[in-house]
Amino acid sequence: MIKVGIVGATGYAGQELVRLLYGHPEVKIIKTISETYNDNKYSYIYRNFTGLSQDICSALDYETIADGIDVLFTSLPYGVLMEKLNEDILNNVKVIDLGVDYRLMNSAEYKQYYGKEHKSINLSSRFTYGLSEWNENEIQDAENIANPGCFATAIELALLPLIKEKIISTEVTVDGKCALSGSGRTLTIGTHFAEANESVKPYKITNHPHKIETQKAIEYFTNELVRLTFVPHIVPMQRGILVTCYTKPTAKIDRDFIGNIYQKYYNGKPFVQILDRGMYVETKWVRNSNMCHINFEVDEQDNSLIVFAAIDNLIKGAAGQAVQNLNIMNGFPQNMSINYVPACI
Secondary structure: OEEEEEEOOOOHHHHHHHHHHHOOOOEEEEEEEOOOOOOOEHHHHOHHHOOOOOOEOEOOOOOOOOOOOOEEEEOOOOOOHHHHOOHHHHOOOEEEEOOOOOOOOOHHHHHHHHOOOOOOHHHHHHEEEOOOOOOHHHHHOOOEEEOOOHHHHHHHHHHHHHHHOOOEOOEEEEEEEEOHHHHOOOOOHHHOHHHHOOOOEEOOOOOOHHHHHHHHHHHHHHOOOOEEEEEEEEOOOOOOEEEEEEEOEOOOOOHHHHHHHHHHHHOOOOOEEEOOOOOOOOHHHOOOOOOEEEEEEEEOOOOEEEEEEEEOOOHHHHHHHHHHHHHHHOOOOOOOOOOOOOOOO
């Protein structure tokens, strides 16, 4: 039985971690850590756990954080973990980080996109990038995992097969739509119901950190440098991400050819599904699941290729992929505890 602790357990992604791991047959949750709700019953904060969990949230103490556990899940705002994480902690517990602090960036890139000096960039070398379908062999032997971002996961799964096979130009434009839960549980003016409802708006048009993460991940997996134009938007729904990727093929293509490329990389991968022609992706068909749905259209008239991908930002884009990585690290079936049929309503 793997003993785990969860830091940031009362955020949206943290709650999903607790929910998914609660039903994991090989996991026991030992520590539910939340500074905001220290000493509160978890079922008081999230009442869907009423009658199921008697856990009490504990304060975050980095001196004892690794005690009594095998794996530590961390789900904290950017710049928090990097202030306190150190070699002693990593030598005593494996970390699966859902945050941003150890995802491929160097110190200059981190400061550019997050506006902070990274205090422990030297620890990045001890983290393996956890895009489950593309880095399985490395994840199996990993000490620690840097879980990919939600937008980055969707874009990378959509584009990597095409770039790896040199099917498309390395200049790509991506339009992204993300639900309000992608901004976290802390209320801001932009996520207030009265401000966000009945409205769609772009944000971080030239400096979204998932842009640089995606570019660096694509280079990591394909050795190709991609010029990415990425415009994310906030949409007034609770959960879900949909990305539309506009690409130019390097040669004449048709639908069967592209379909075969995707099958080459995702056949046998249970959480990435290529939809039949005419079945356009929708966020509701992946809701509350670890699924990524992908489809595409070939415009033969101007030889363009448009690729669509949809995920649940809190599961495949966060907690579900973290559990998938835990399973890979420990030799469990990848779908253990996350093999849910999407809840479409």
